[in-house]
Amino acid sequence: MxxxxxxxxxxxxxxxxxxxxxxxxxxxxxxxxxxxxxxxxxxxxxxxxxxxxxxxxxxxxxxxxxxxxxxxxxxxxxxxxxxxxxxxxxxxxxxxxxxxxxxxxxxxxxxxxxxxxxxxxxxxxxxxxxxxxxxxxxxxxxxxxxxxxxxxxxxxxxxxxxxxxxxxxxxxxxxxxxxxxxxxxxxxxxxxxxxxxxxxxxxxxxxxxxxxxNHENRRSRRDRLQAVVEHALANGGTVVIPAFSIGRTQELLYEFEDILYRQRLRPGKHAVQWASLPIYLDSPLAGRFTQLYRELQPFWDAEAQARLRAGRKPLSFDQLIAIDEHPQHEANVRRLARSGEPAIVIAASGMCAGGRVVNYLKAMLHDPRHDVLFVGYQARGTPGHAIQTHGPRGGYVDLDGERITIRAAIHTLSGYSAHADQDGxxxxxxxxxxxxxxxxxxxxxxxxxxxxxxxxxxxxxxxxxxxxxx
CATH class of the missing domain: 3.60.15.10 (Ribonuclease Z/Hydroxyacylglutathione hydrolase-like)
Incomplete structure (x- = not known):
């Protein structure tokens, strides 16, 4: 048959x-x-x-x-x-x-x-x-x-x-x-x-x-994630991460909690800055899914369960700041774009085709102090694909009808893809x-x-x- x-x-x-x-x-x-x-x-x-x-x-x-x-x-x-x-x-x-x-x-x-x-x-x-x-x-x-x-x-x-x-x-x-x-x-x-x-x-x-x-291995991708953030710390800028509300956002929060934990155990040269670094989750939908992930802890894997038993909070650590209301979002975009305050922002949508991440990109892509980090697949025809492709060459992207020259550093970490690679x-x-x-x-x-x-x-x-x- x-x-x-x-x-x-x-x-x-x-x-x-x-x-x-x-x-x-x-x-x-x-x-x-x-x-x-x-x-x-x-x-x-x-x-x-x-x-x-x-x-x-x-x-x-x-x-x-x-x-x-x-x-x-x-x-x-x-x-x-x-x-x-x-x-x-x-x-x-x-x-x-x-x-x-x-x-x-x-x-x-x-x-x-x-x-x-x-x-x-x-x-x-x-x-x-x-x-x-x-x-x-x-x-x-x-x-x-x-x-x-x-x-x-x-x-x-x-x-x-x-x-x-x-x-x-x-x-x-x-x-x-x-x-x-x-x-x-x-x-x-x-x-x-x-x-x-x-x-x-x-x-x-x-x-x-x-x-x-094939993707990077887990340790390599965590080290590169840390290196991208520390590049921004040195520049006095913000790391903007366009992320899908379900899955990728929660994985990133899990990894950032681990970096913060390791910096407390074995401080590196940026440990003081890590200790005060705000990590903004600027997506109401991602926030709702993160809460649902917390409620679905019985379906987490053994490593995550062990961290919970050790008293850690992989998805609700102290430096995580959720932004829900739109006026808060607008104020955060203005403040981070002007102040030079080091920060991490995780915002939807994952392919930059809409959502709050577009406002951060419009405010920051032209400024070399900032970094944009892609951790997921960018489909052809999306703004994310254009930024990922043309950004490293000093190109431009059109967002909401506005042409923006890309001077921010553009990074891609394939190891954070939620998809299996060729070997998998x-x-x-x-x-x-x-x-x-x-x-x-x-x-x-x-x-x-x-x-x-x-x-x-x-x-x-x-x-x-x-x-x-x-």
């Missing part, structure tokens, strides 16, 4: 994840339903900003599985519901806590800020969410022509992220195991256990975001007890997919067929 899979997104890029797995000739399962971002387009060639409507029939879609709650995986759920989808939204237990907050924010930004409408929409979403425990099989559909059950496993990308094992059965045929990777996390990521490969698979639908490169992706496939006969690559730009395909063919010694999905 060759599984029929239609990819409605994340086919030629890294956003808009949406994959339809057919159980029989009519009934299907949807894996994710995310927004397109930046310059990426949908499979029918429409621009990201135009591709919101669901362009496929949903009456026989039995369930939606949300691998995790990043907007490029769940952001089109409002349009899926509007298209008539009636099934459950299956996800992990932590994702079930996080998802309503993500969707309420997306609804307010994209559709309406009317509080009554938001609340009605949230009640509808919450009535559909069906949390599943890890590692337990759940039957999605059982009909005369086909049966499907799924099992969620930890993916290590953000809290609650999962890869999905799907077992398809049809009369007179052997069961077929299809694995959707979702977004796989890097090993040794703060707060999260590393993903463990499944025991077996026949087909793996595998992300390839960083399929052409290869290990996910090759360390299965019974490796797949086929790997279909999604969620990556062309060069990344090609490099990963070549590596998988090489290490699989020709036993694994690797294709671009589609």
């Amino acid at each position: 060759n599984p029929k899979i239609i990819h409605h997104g994340a086919l030629d890029g890294v956003t808009g994840s949406c994959h339809q797995l057919f159980i029989d000739d009519a009934n299907s399962l949807l894996i994710d339903c995310g927004l397109f971002q930046g310059a990426e387009v949908s499979p029918d060639g429409k621009a990201a900003s135009d591709q919101l409507d669901i362009a496929f029939a949903v009456d026989k879609v039995q369930a939606l599985v949300a691998t995790h709650v990043h907007i490029d995986h769940v952001g089109r759920i409002p349009w899926l519901l509007a298209a008539g989808f009636k099934g459950p939204i299956l996800c992990s237990e932590p994702s079930a806590r996080l998802l309503p907050v993500v969707l309420a924010d997306a609804f307010a930004l994209s559709i309406s800020r009317d509080q009554q409408l938001v609340e009605r929409y949230l009640k509808l979403v919450e009535s559909r969410i069906c949390p599943l425990p890890w590692k337990i099989w759940h039957t999605v559909f059982d009909g005369p022509q086909g049966r499907c059950r799924i099992r969620l496993q930890r993916a290590g990308h953000i809290l609650g992220s999962a890869y999905v094992e799907c077992e398809l059965s049809r009369p007179g045929q052997s069961p077929l195991r299809v694995v959707f990777s979702g977004d796989l996390g890097a090993p040794y990521a703060p707060l999260l256990p590393a993903p463990q490969p499944p025991y077996q698979a026949d087909v793996v639908v595998l992300e390839s975001t960083y399929g052409d490169r 992706l290869v290990r996910f496939v090759t360390r299965m007890r019974h490796p797949p006969a086929e790997v279909r690559l999604i969620h990556g730009e062309a060069a990344a997919r090609q490099a990963l395909a070549a590596r998988l063919v090489e290490v699989g010694k020709g036993a694994i067929r690797v294709t671009n999905a589609g």
Whole structure:
């Protein structure tokens, strides 16, 4: 049995994840339903900003599985519901806590800020969410022509992220195991256990975001993070970190708490400055998710649990200052831009396409005292990608119609990516007890997919067929 899979997104890029797995000739399962971002387009060639409507029939879609709650995986759920989808939204237990907050924010930004409408929409979403425990099989559909059950496993990308094992059965045929990777996390990521490969698979639908490169190791990236901050300390400037509200922000807070802790134990030459350095979390949404992360401590990994037992506060240390109200935000931008007070600012959005980080960038990019630090993927067509690409060469970026020459120092730490690198992706496939006969690559730009395909063919010694999905 060759599984029929239609990819409605994340086919030629890294956003808009949406994959339809057919159980029989009519009934299907949807894996994710995310927004397109930046310059990426949908499979029918429409621009990201135009591709919101669901362009496929949903009456026989039995369930939606949300691998995790990043907007490029769940952001089109409002349009899926509007298209008539009636099934459950299956996800992990932590994702079930996080998802309503993500969707309420997306609804307010994209559709309406009317509080009554938001609340009605949230009640509808919450009535559909069906949390599943890890590692337990759940039957999605059982009909005369086909049966499907799924099992969620930890993916290590953000809290609650999962890869999905799907077992398809049809009369007179052997069961077929299809694995959707979702977004796989890097090993040794703060707060999260590393993903463990499944025991077996026949087909793996595998992300390839960083399929052409490997990340720094954890100690190296922490040392570089500290070095970037100390560069700004010496200059009397601010380190601006555009960060995604879910996952990356919490990992950075965890790492900064560790640097502060180590500076107290073994003071370095900047220890006095570290001891008084304010770390601003200027994103109400990131603040809400950080609070939810604290409440979901039972799902943290062993290292984080040990720090809690030792009396440390990885996500609520004393030098962390949350900025909620917009007037506070505006005042902080003005003060840091003028004063030369050393500080760290973590603000959304992660690709600088909107949100409070844009105000910091407009005020600081022209000033060489400041530093901008990228710790996540910057999709083509986003301001973040332009700053990352042109900033080191003294170029410019357009923000809110204003052209700004980039004189601030621009840094990129790939080690803080929440995605597995090439080695991690290869290990996910090759360390299965019974490796797949086929790997279909999604969620990556062309060069990344090609490099990963070549590596998988090489290490699989020709036993694994690797294709671009589609």
